[in-house]
Amino acid sequence: MVSARLGFTSFGGPIAHLGYFHDEYIRKRRWMDDKDYADLVALCQFLPGPASSQVGIGMGVMRAGVLGGIVSFLGFTLPxxxxxxxxxxxxxxxxxxxxxxxxxxxxxxxAVVAHAILGMAQKLTPDIKRKAIALLAMVVTLLWQTAYSQIGIILLSALLGFLIYREQEADSGGRVSFPVKSSIAKVCLVLFFGLLILLPILREVTSIHLIAMFDSFYRSGSLVFGGGHVVLPLLEREFVTTGWLSEEAFLAGYGAVQAVPGPLFTFASYLGAVMNGWTGGLLATVAIFLPAFLLILGTLPYWDTVRRNPKAKGALMGVNAAVVGILISAFYQPIWTSTIRVPLDFAFAAILFSMLVYWKLPPWLVVLTGAIGGTVMSLV
Known part of the structure; x- marks a missing residue:
């Protein structure tokens, strides 16, 4: 199976994965042309969730319908x-x-999260209005840390984006169609938004551990733009700050996920297994990838319409800006406040950031350098 081979060999993060997909699916097998592949990638970059996994799902759907999407996802993710x-x-x-x-x-x-957020901010908050939306989202989520704060600020930002950018020009790109029935798409979209709203309510009403765990992973998977590394602060806030997981266990898993192929979102599999054994690992995997699956299946038939609708495009621009603010607040608390305590910490972070951003070294090498450097620093 092609997707399984990719799952065993695709190292290097989301951008590298897209290159592997293009080589295997487009150049070698010609399952679609470059234009359709570019359209699919554009859609997945536009949606929250793991872009490379969504492209893999989309390729499977194009080849063999919804079942093909499921098989493609399992092959790429299970290893x-x-x-x-x-x-x-x-x-x-x-x-x-x-x-x-x-x-x-x-x-x-x-270093890694700072790099990811800077890249997102450049793309998603290029003007003063979207910077203001991001600032509002950051302030609210820092001062109002509840299960509802992220959802509330997302909805408010969608309204602001709709009001501010409703005169936005429509996309004039070419049309593209995908083999997903509109009835299936509607069910997927209803499930996506329904779970996003109902899970926090069920969490508060029932106080059942597995529901709370599913909710945390599902919301984290629903609010991530820009690749797997960006999910790190959301997951740390959900599980480390709340005391479900020790910071040591969290970061040991982060180091491990750099050494395996496939999507970085499988970090959730490790977190779930630490908290609740192998069943927790499977639950976490389903919860964090489910939003990506529902969104890609739910939006494929409507992608052309949405990207051409100025009002819908404006609302999505507001949401994208808010996600930047949410991630900045999560980056500050708990990642920065629990880590950068002395000047030496900041100096080492600057070195690692430079290795990643300016010298373009692979993430696994940066992780290895960080582990060795931390050991040396503890002996000083």
């Missing part, structure tokens, strides 16, 4: 899911709370 759940089960019971390499990984997280 790293299995590897990270096994790592989590082995990791349990190992005390690394005082290990210097853990602090080094925390500093790596600062």
């Amino acid at each position: 790293s899911v299995i590897a990270l759940i096994i790592f989590a089960l082995i990791f349990q019971g190992v005390d690394v709370s005082d290990a210097g390499w853990i602090h080094g990984l925390k500093i790596v997280a600062v």
Whole structure:
């Protein structure tokens, strides 16, 4: 199976994955032409969620309908899911709370997330109005940290974007069609928004641990734009700050996910397994990828209409800007406040950031450098 081979060999993050897909599906197998592939990538970059996984799902749908999308997703995702759940089960019971390499990984997280957010801000908040929406989202989510704050600010930002950018010019690109029935798409969109609204309510009403866990992973998967690294602050806020998971366990998994192929969102598989065994790992995997699946299936038939509608486009521009603000607040608390404590921490973070951004070194090498550097710093 082509997708399974890609799942075992696709290292390097979302951008690299898109290159692997193009080589395998477009250049070698010619399952679609370059224009249709570019349209599919544009849609997945536009939606929240793991873009490379959504492109893989879309390719499967184009080839063999909804079942093809499911098979493509499983082939690409399962290898790293299995590897990270096994790592989590082995990791349990190992005390690394005082290990210097853990602090080094925390500093790596600062550099990686800062890089991801800067890239998002340049694309999603290019003008003063969207910067203001991002600022509002940051302030609200810093001062009002509840299960409803992120959803509330997203809805408010959609309204602001609709009002501010309703005169936005429509997209004039070519038309593209995808083989998904509109009835299936409608069900998927209703499920996406329904779960986003109902899960926090069920969490408060029932106080059931697995529902709360599913809600946290689902919301994290629903609010991420820009690739897998950006989900890190959302997951840390959901599980480390609330005491469900130790920071040491969180960062050990972050180091492990850099060493496996496939989508970075499978970090959730590790987190779920640490908290609730292999069943928790599977639950977390389903919860964090479910929004991506529902969105790609729900929007494929309507993509041309939405991108040509100025009012809908304006609302989405507001939402994109708000996500930047939400991520900045999560980056500050807890990532920055728990990590950068002394000048040496900041200096090392600057070095790692430069390695990643300016020298273009692979993320796994930055992670390795962070672990070694943290160990050395603990001995100084």
